[in-house]
Amino acid sequence: SQTIHQWPATLVQPVGSPLSLECTVEGTSNPNLYWYRQAAGRGLQLLFYSVGIGQISSEVPQNLSASRPQDRQFILSSKKLLLSDSGFYLCAWSASLGFFYGYTFGSGTRLTVV
Amino acid sequence: QKEVEQNSGPLSVPEGAIASLNCTYSDRVSQSFFWYRQYSGKSPELIMSIYSNGDKEDGRFTAQLNKASQYVSLLIRDSQPSDSATYLCAVSDSNYQLIWGAGTKLIIKP
Numbered sequence: 001s002q003t004i005h006q007w008p009a010t011l012v013q014p015v016g017s018p019l020s021l022e023c024t025v026e027g028t029s030n031p032n033l034y035w036y037r038q039a040a041g042r043g044l045q046l047l048f049y050s051v052g053i054g055q056i057s058s059e060v061p062q063n064l065s066a067s068r069p070q071d072r073q074f075i076l077s078s079k080k081l082l083l084s085d086s087g088f089y090l091c092a093w094s095a096s097l098g099f100f101y102g103y104t105f106g107s108g109t110r111l112t113v114v
Numbered sequence: 115q116k117e118v119e120q121n122s123g124p125l126s127v128p129e130g131a132i133a134s135l136n137c138t139y140s141d142r143v144s145q146s147f148f149w150y151r152q153y154s155g156k157s158p159e160l161i162m163s164i165y166s167n168g169d170k171e172d173g174r175f176t177a178q179l180n181k182a183s184q185y186v187s188l189l190i191r192d193s194q195p196s197d198s199a200t201y202l203c204a205v206s207d208s209n210y211q212l213i214w215g216a217g218t219k220l221i222i223k224p
Contacts, residue, residue, distance in 0.1 A: 042216070043216035043217055044202070044214045049211070088155075090157055090158075100146050100206060101160075101163065102163055103204075103212055105157040105158050107156075108156070110155075
């Protein structure tokens with residue numbers, strides 16, 4: 001069966017510090033991968049999605065970037081965090097072939113920038 | 115712009131009653147429809163999917179789809195306090211990317 005791992009679960013970082021969040025998927029090949037952010041009490045905001053290694057689409061211009069160095073690994077990064085980067089970051093995957101069953105989310109990372 | 119709309123709530127329902135959650139969408143070519151449940155501080159969890167007009171039942175949950183009216187709903191029978199959560203409606207576009215509603219907060223009163 002497929003599983004998605006996301007870490008760390010919580011993170012407190014000072015303004016101006018770098019960020020690296022990692023997400024890996026097991027049990028499937030060539031998944032579509034997504035990074036979302038959810039501000040407190042708000043809906044899901046799509047940040048990046050990837051349909052293959054090295055293929056990243058950005059939905060929102062910001063100081064965040066994403067990379068997909070391996071088929072089942074998706075990384076969210078920032079060189080310098082802003083206070084407005086605080087939020088709940090969610091990685092998700094979906095199948096790229098066959099029937100579409102929707103997205104499966106990781107457990108999320110709660111980021112607080114101080 | 116493709117949109118999915120939900121009443122933000124909160125929707126307060128007595129324990130044991132039926133909770134009815136509604137969602138409308140703008141993209142007529144949408145083919146896949148999903149309901150996710152999100153507990154406070156947790157990630158969204160898929161609870162129902164529906165792909166054709168009509169009703170789909172799974173335990174206490176029933177999803178209803180009306181493509182002509184561009185309307186999808188979720189019914190929760192015999193509501194329990196553990197059903198208290200935010201329910202997100204998601205609709206696929208032609209590229210199988212999900213468009214999300216903002217969610218409805220459901221509160222089940224014991």
